[in-house]
Amino acid sequence: MSKEEKLYALLDTLCTSVEAAGTLALGTLGLACEGAEKAAEAVRLRCQAARVEGEMGEKLMEAGEMVYATHTGSPTESEELLEKLREIDDLKARLSELNETLGRKPESAVCPGCGGAVEEGDHFCRSCGVKLD
Numbered sequence: 001m002s003k004e005e006k007l008y009a010l011l012d013t014l015c016t017s018v019e020a021a022g023t024l025a026l027g028t029l030g031l032a033c034e035g036a037e038k039a040a041e042a043v044r045l046r047c048q049a050a051r052v053e054g055e056m057g058e059k060l061m062e063a064g065e066m067v068y069a070t071h072t073g074s075p076t077e078s079e080e081l082l083e084k085l086r087e088i089d090d091l092k093a094r095l096s097e098l099n100e101t102l103g104r105k106p107e108s109a110v111c112p113g114c115g116g117a118v119e120e121g122d123h124f125c126r127s128c129g130v131k132l133d
């Protein structure tokens with residue numbers, strides 16, 4: 001092997017290792033990103049849920065005041081009160097939707113056939129092949 005050939009062989013080995021290391025690093029990075037994305041999404045959803053909850057509390061108070069005003073002799077138009085109650089219904093629906101999304105953990109889903117882990121969007125179990133959904 002000439003000096004040049006040795007150098008090329010060395011470079012070749014080096015390139016292969018660097019590539020392998022790069023792929024590994026990218027793989028790890030990808031996983032980290034996915035985890036961070038999921039965490040960020042959960043935080044975002046929690047903030048949204050807290051905001052909707054706050055808004056609902058406010059509307060409930062307003063509705064309560066309207067009802068109380070009726071008792072004190074300055075009644076609110078029932079249509080106005082109904083509108084307020086409908087807004088509360090909407091917020092409540094949004095809140096339960098958000099909580100449902102937050103409570104859902106696709107990564108912890110298991111196959112009904114073998115109990116193996118099931119990824120979101122899988123139509124068949126990767127372990128035993130049973131049909132899902």
Ligand SMILES: [Zn+2]
Binds near residue numbers: 111113115116125126
């Ligand atoms: Zn299975």
